[in-house]
Amino acid sequence: MTAELRIPQLGESVTEGTIARWLKADGDLVKADEPVLELETDKATMEIPAGASGRLQIVERDGAVVRVGTVVARITEEAGATAAPSRPPTPATPGTAPAAAVAPRAPAAATADRPAATPRAPAAGTADRPAAAPAARVAMPPAVGRPAGATPEPAAETPLSPAVRKLVAEYALDPGQLSGTGKGGRLTKGDVLRHLEQPPPSDARTPTAEPATAPEKTPAPAAPAPAPPAAAAPAAGREAEVSERRPMSTLRRRIAERLVEAQRTAAILTTFNEVDLSALLAARARYREAFRARHGVDLGLMSLFGRACIAALRDVPVVNARIDGGDIVYHRHVHLGIAVSTDRGLVVPVVRHADALSLADIERRIADLARRAREGKITPDDLSGGTFTITNGGVFGSLLSTPILNPPQSGILGMHKIQERPVAVGGQVVIRPMMYLALSYDHRLVDGAQAVTFLVRVKERLEDPVRMLLEV
Known part of the structure; x- marks a missing residue:
């Protein structure tokens, strides 16, 4: 069946x-x-x-x-x-066949990560693979009678088309040293033909042979003079060797499209403020262990900032709205987007009905979504339906930035690095842990006074966490 x-x-x-x-x-x-x-x-x-x-x-x-x-x-x-x-495993790798079955994918990934024509790159790529991987799909070894300096034929584990495999074998090329422009970095016939059209590296070094062809000339030391023009020839070749062209992933293309869409369709403006986090950090340090013991989850800053934003969105609901054609859609609930950086790019999973969750529940949802996003286990449903987003560039050291809207949302809060700075308090200069806050908003919908009011409400609650928790 x-x-x-x-x-x-x-x-x-x-x-x-x-x-x-x-x-x-x-x-x-x-x-x-x-x-x-x-x-x-x-x-x-x-x-x-x-x-x-x-x-x-x-x-x-x-x-x-x-x-x-x-x-x-x-x-x-x-x-x-x-x-x-x-296929039966080789005697050297008993019981390791499942790993070997997946191993053929590894060489392609290793090839895509290293620059084209890097010397001895295939050997380095092989050293990183599991010991069982070489046993998988081993095809023809390098021909014994091949001239010195010829590159070995590709192993069958490299995913090559028949046409590409024929060219690689005919010209004794190593696919590991070629840059592929096909899907997922795969080599195409055109890639191989372009490589063959380039002059071989030995041609680029012919100036060293020219002095040897003119021994009769007495002023032999003057021969190196034409070397600079000759060295200019391989410059383009060297440029190509240190460059690599890769197709954009679907996720990266989508990120690019949405960023351009946001800039093209929304009237994005950013307003700034700064917040003194002394009281918030002191309360967090005081109750962090008790919070973890009670709820089984850490007390992070993102959940606290989320609560501050939820309260501010109640005060200024237009920041939680969006434009739909000629209408304004006001959301009755806050579906909080949390920007998460992954190896594949930035994703924004959504904590649904965040306004109805406790602080511990928000923290659990954020931790779960961030973990699954980084493990590549997030689903499209986890990424849809957000009404307001928080992004934290401070984890990378950003001091100040202007975040871009996540369409069709009308507001996004940018957190930044906490930095001790001198501030004036009661006529005295004191050192306080300060953070710059940035609110980017769609000026078509949100007026400047509304945006500033929203950010001030966030600041007030963060500087007085008791007020935030009591919701007053």
Whole structure:
């Protein structure tokens, strides 16, 4: 019996995704509910599990753009099958076949991360792979009779098309030293042909051979004079060697589109203020351990700033609204977006109904969403429906910035680095832990006085945490 693996419904407004990579190889045995595929959408990267146990037959390859409902693989159920690779392991790697099955993906990732034509890069990439990985899909070794200096043929583990594989083998090239411009950095036929059209590195060093061809000339020391023009020839080659062109990921393209959309459609303006965090930090230090013991979660600054924003949004509800055509939509609840930096880019998961949650519940939701975002387990639903966003550039050392709106929202608060600075208090100069706050807002909807009032309300609650907790 054969089961089809289809792309599931990905969430609100998400209709397609890109296959980032297969976690299992074609022909591997998989178990039901075992992750077999990483799918990248314009909002998140998620793992797609197998719907049945059996042997995997991949239909859509890495880099393919697939819509919801598309069949990307088939799983053929086999009697008595266990999740072991279809090919027998080598004697040197007994029992390590599952790791070896995934290992063929590793060389491609290693190639994409290093500059093109880096000497001995394949050896460095291999050193980082698990010991079992070399046993996977080992194809033809380098030919014994190949001339010295020729690069070995690519192993079968490199995902090359037949046309590219033929060219690589014919010209004894190492695909690890070529820069791919295809999906996911994959080599294309055009990449190989462009590489072959470039003059070989030995041609760039021909000036060293010229003095040897003219021994009769007495003023031999003058021969190095034309060296600068000759050295200019390989300059472009060296430029290409230290550069690398990679396709943008789906997430990065979506981030770029939304940033441009925000700048194009909204009248973004930013207002600033500064807050004295002495009282807040003292209260946090005093009750942090008791809070952790009682609620099982740390007392972070983000949840405290979230509570301050929720209170301020009640005072100035237009900051929690949005423009929809010719209408203004006022949200009755606060769905708080928290910007999280990940290896794949910035994502903004949403704490839903944050205005109805306790401080401990907000902290739990933030911690859970941030963890899943960094592990690549966030879902599109987690990223949709936000009404107001908080971003914290202070964790990276930012002292002051102007955050960009997260459309269609009308406000975003930027937190920054806490820095001890001299301030005047009661006629005396004292040192206090200060933070600059920035509120970017859509001036089409929010007036300047409303934006300033909102930020002042946030400041007042942070400087008087008792007032914030008592909601007065």
